[in-house]
Amino acid sequence: MINLAGRTAVVFGLANKRSIAWAIAQRLHAAGAQLAITYQNERLKEECIGLLAELPEARAFQCDVSRDEEIAALFAELQSAYGKIHTLVHSVAYAPAEDLKGEFVNTSREGFRIAHDVSVYSLVALARAAAPLMLDGGSIMTLTYYGSEKVVPKYNVMGVAKAALEATVRYLAYDLGKRRIRVNAISAGPVKTLAARGISGFGDMLRSHAERAPLGRNVEVSEVGDTAVYLASDLSTGITGEVIYVDCGYNIMGF
Ligand code: 0WE
Numbered sequence: 278m279i280n281l282a283g284r285t286a287v288v289f290g291l292a293n294k295r296s297i298a299w300a301i302a303q304r305l306h307a308a309g310a311q312l313a314i315t316y317q318n319e320r321l322k323e324e325c326i327g328l329l330a331e332l333p334e335a336r337a338f339q340c341d342v343s344r345d346e347e348i349a350a351l352f353a354e355l356q357s358a359y360g361k362i363h364t365l366v367h368s369v370a371y372a373p374a375e376d377l378k379g380e381f382v383n384t385s386r387e388g389f390r391i392a393h394d395v396s397v398y399s400l401v402a403l404a405r406a407a408a409p410l411m412l413d414g415g416s417i418m419t420l421t422y423y424g425s426e427k428v429v430p431k432y433n434v435m436g437v438a439k440a441a442l443e444a445t446v447r448y449l450a451y452d453l454g455k456r457r458i459r460v461n462a463i464s465a466g467p468v469k470t471l472a473a474r475g476i477s478g479f480g481d482m483l484r485s486h487a488e489r490a491p492l493g494r495n496v497e498v499s500e501v502g503d504t505a506v507y508l509a510s511d512l513s514t515g516i517t518g519e520v521i522y523v524d525c526g527y528n529i530m531g532f
Contacts, residue, residue: 279510282309285359286509289315289342289403290368290420293324295470297420297501298368304502305509306332310364313355315340342369342399352406361412364509367403367419370396370472372435377476381433389434396438397445404449404460414457416509419446420501421462421520423528431476443520450518459517463504466496466524491526 286305290298291314298314306312312335316325322339329335336358340351355362372395376388400419407417424432425439443462450460467486473479487495504523507513522528 279308279506279512281305281364281506281509284310284363284509285313285361286310286364286366287313287315287355287362287407288366288368289340289399290366290370291316291325291328292321292471294328295498296368297465297468297470297498298366299328300498300502301366301368301505302332302335302502304499304506305364305366306335308506308510310509311359312336313338313359313362315351317341342403343395345402348402348406352410356410359410362407362410363413363415365403365407365415365417366505367400367417369399370420370435370438372396372433372438374475376434378431379433381437384434389437392434392438393441396435397441400442400445401449404453404458408453408456408458411456411458415459416513417449417453417458417460418505418508419460419462421446421464422467423464423522423524425464431478446520447518454517459508459513461508461513461516461518462520463501463508464520464522464524464528465501466490466527468496468498468501470498486527487525489527489530490524491529494525496523496525 288298288302315338316322325337329337338351340347372392373388376384421439424436446460446462501523
């Protein structure tokens with residue numbers, strides 16, 4: 278069992294109990310890490326505080342990652358609360374709903390901008406703000422999806438944003454390597470979260486994914502959480518700039 282006692286982790290992207298961010302927070306907590314969880318706004322605050330009751334000692338902070346002033350305020354608070362941090366989890370993505378249906382060719386300029394700002398630039402902004410607090414080195418991780426490299430119908434602008442996110446991971450890994458900060462992405466197979474709800478045909482997609490994956494099933498969020506614990510730990514100190522697949526092997530198949 279990996280021991281993260283004495284480490285502080287900050288988790289972004291918690292919306293509800295089905296969030297991948299929540300599974301990661303639970304696993305990091307179980308491994309002994311001290312947790313700071315962020316929520317986007319007042320509307321999500323209650324949900325976050327409610328869940329936190331399950332994680333003794335964890336604290337909640339507000340931060341809308343599309344606002345520079347909220348990022349600055351959050352990291353000032355983290356500095357005074359913890360002094361330093363070790364792990365940052367970015368589990369944030371958003372594209373306007375109308376851009377996740379129909380044809381990619383119809384993506385609006387605004388939809389493209391929003392998807393990239395919220396889902397990609399936020400990682401750059403958070404990494405820059407976190408680096409000065411990662412005094413012992415650190416581990417930054419984000420969540421990506423296979424639609425970044427192969428076409429998944431209707432994933433559309435999110436696929437393009439995830440491709441940019443994976444390239445962002447490599448450039449950040451290069452810059453921050455000299456400060457012993459590692460940056461990686463976890464490519465999770467499809468999971469039924471709030472972000473996936475309302476996507477028509479998602480059920481069929483889950484079925485066909487399970488059928489084709491070498492392990493013959495879909496991934497559990499707890500398995501994504503366990504990979505996050507590994508990336509946060511000293512078992513992965515040689516890994517940076519990488520995309521790690523937690524998809525029951527789906528991505529290796531050609532037919
Ligand atoms: O990255 C994602 C989903 C991210 C997402 C989801 C939504 C739904 C609600 C981003 N923005 C929004 N905006 C909303 O208004 N996934 C990997 C899950 C996902 O989403 C899909 C998928 C898969 C898989 C959308 C179409 C096709 C496949």
